[in-house]
Amino acid sequence: MARSVAINPPKMCQPMGAILAYMGVHGCVPLVHGSQGCSTYPRYNIARHFRESAEVAVSSLAEDAAVYGGAKNLTEAIKNVKSRINPAIIGICTTCMSETIGDDVRLISKNALAPGDAVKIIPASTPSYVGTHLTGYDNAMKALVETLAVKDKPNYKINIITGIINPGDIREIKKILRIMNVKSIFLSDISETLDSPILPGVHKPLLPDGGTEASEIADSANSLGTISICRTASSAATYLRNKFNVPTVLDPAPIGVANTDRFVQNISSLSGAVIPDEIKKERGRLIDSMVDVHHYMFGRKVAIFGDPDLVSAIVRFCAEAGMDPTVAMTATKHKDFAPDIKEVNAEYKTDTQILEGTDLYEFHEAVKTYGAELILGNSKGKDLADDEGVPLVRFGFPVYDRVGVYRYPILGYNGSIYLLDQMTNAILGHKYDPNKLHQ
Ligand code: SF4
Structure with a gap:
């Protein structure tokens, strides 16, 4: 029967995904250009899932912005984030309201910076009336490589676009790469930023340690190839291929025997690394566990x-x-x-x-x-x-x-x-x- 209503759709809006992409970048503060709730609800979900606090700024648009535009709020927000947190990067994501107003986020953020400001601003368009959290992740990741990636000498690394997966998954993929002796750049990496340790005598910093450095994102243009673990997050890989000739691999997520075989084979093909016995034994243990x-x-x-x-x-x-x-x-x-x-x-x-x-x-x-x-x-x-x-x-x-x-x-x-x-x-x-x- 045709319905004109969605009942419990298990999806979220674009800023949610964009915030997760930005949170995997070292020293990056996500800034939501929208109303209060557009940042409160992603922060709430992040806090409940990862049991970590999330620094997410918001330009806090209200009725007047709907009439006069949100430039004043966004300019103030950028200045506040700079003076209070002084991050290396501010990752901006738009919302239903700022997209409907039609704010020129790129121009506003450029004008908000004083000459000599070191902070980098990444503006991503993430209107929530199209797509889902996965579209937002994809748009933010593409904005990051579009703004930062620069051609230089080959680095013999593999780019891994993670998509929205867990810190435990990222650590597992890193382990596979380590065993295969393959160097990598993670686009991006929440394995520490959203699962940070409490260390003796060390206060948790305002911005968590870990995450992919801006310099690594810049270097992603010089890699042997890009593997997108989730094909919904492929735009950055396509951009790197079209702009810098970085080969792209879009295959199923490495879960189970056949899909993980493909993933390991893709790493081997791109890097020339042989598949070591340790990986073959892990595969054998999976088969054994299935038999068990x-x-x-x-x-x-x-x-x-x-x-x-x-x-x-x-x-x-x-x-x-x-x-x-x-x-x-x-x-x-x-x-x-x-x-x-x-x-x-x-x-x-x-x-x-x-x-x-x-x-x-x-x-x-x-x-x-x-x-x-x-x-x-x-x-x-x-x-x-x-x-x-x-x-x-x-x-x-x-x-x-x-x-x-x-x-x-x-x-x-x-x-x-x-x-x-x-x-x-x-x-x-x-x-x-x-x-x-x-x-
Ligand atoms: S759907 Fe639109 S208004 Fe609602 S939280 Fe997302 S961006 Fe904000």
Whole structure:
């Protein structure tokens, strides 16, 4: 039935994603050019998910800005951020209001700087009436490389565009690169900025340590290639290819056996590095873990929702593990989502229903029709999982009703083992209602 309303869409607006991209840059303060709530709600989500405070500035637009424009507020905001925090970079993202007003953010921010000001300003256009948080991430990342990347001598590194993944995932990808002895530039890197340690005798700085340096982003123009872990975050890779001839690899997220094989092979092909035994052993442990739980997981119905790259990769992994992925849903449309899942259906003789650009109401209806003994998604799936009497294994963003999810990887061979163990233990530990369809 056609509906003209969205009910519980599991997506957020563009500034949310842009802020996460900026927070992975060393010494960068995100500045939201919009109303108070446009920064409060992303900060709230970041604080709940990562259990870290987030320094996000806002130009605090009100009614007068809707009439006279937001130039005065943005100029004041830039000056305040400079004098109070003195960051290396201010990453500006626009909002519904500033886009509708039509503020020339580039010009306003240029005029706000005094001669000799060292701070770099990155303006990204992130109107929230198009796209989702993933579009915002992509736009901010593209703005960062467009503003900063400069051609110089080859650096023999690989650029990794992470997309919206967790600090634990980034550390896992770094570990794989370390084992393969491949140098890298992460675009960007929240592994420390949003998971910072408390060290003895050291006060947490106002701006967290870690993150990718502006100089590294500048150097991304000189790399051997760019791998985008999430294909929704590919614009910066395309820009680097078109402007600086940096080869681009856009493949599925490295979750499960086949997708992680492709990722490792891509690193090897771009860098010339051989795949060491340590990586082969990790792969072998993943296969072993799948064999270990096969009798628990074979034929188990699983329904998955979340961001498209992670969902389609998890669908493939579930099929590899002998499970029956019944429903795959994403609120963010992406051209590769349906083809990815159709490919899994053809290869594994599964019949996964594909829901794209929709909401959790439709996902719930599909779960009732096609069944699920397990649901995978973020915390927004809790109520429907409870309604269906099945466990929810949490992944993605935001996860606010469990602690520590951001710390553990689900990417790479090791992360896939962790994800499989979570799924298996959720099923083993759950008491199912024998009258429900999922049985
Ligand atoms: S949807 Fe628009 S108004 Fe609402 S928080 Fe996002 S940018 Fe602000």
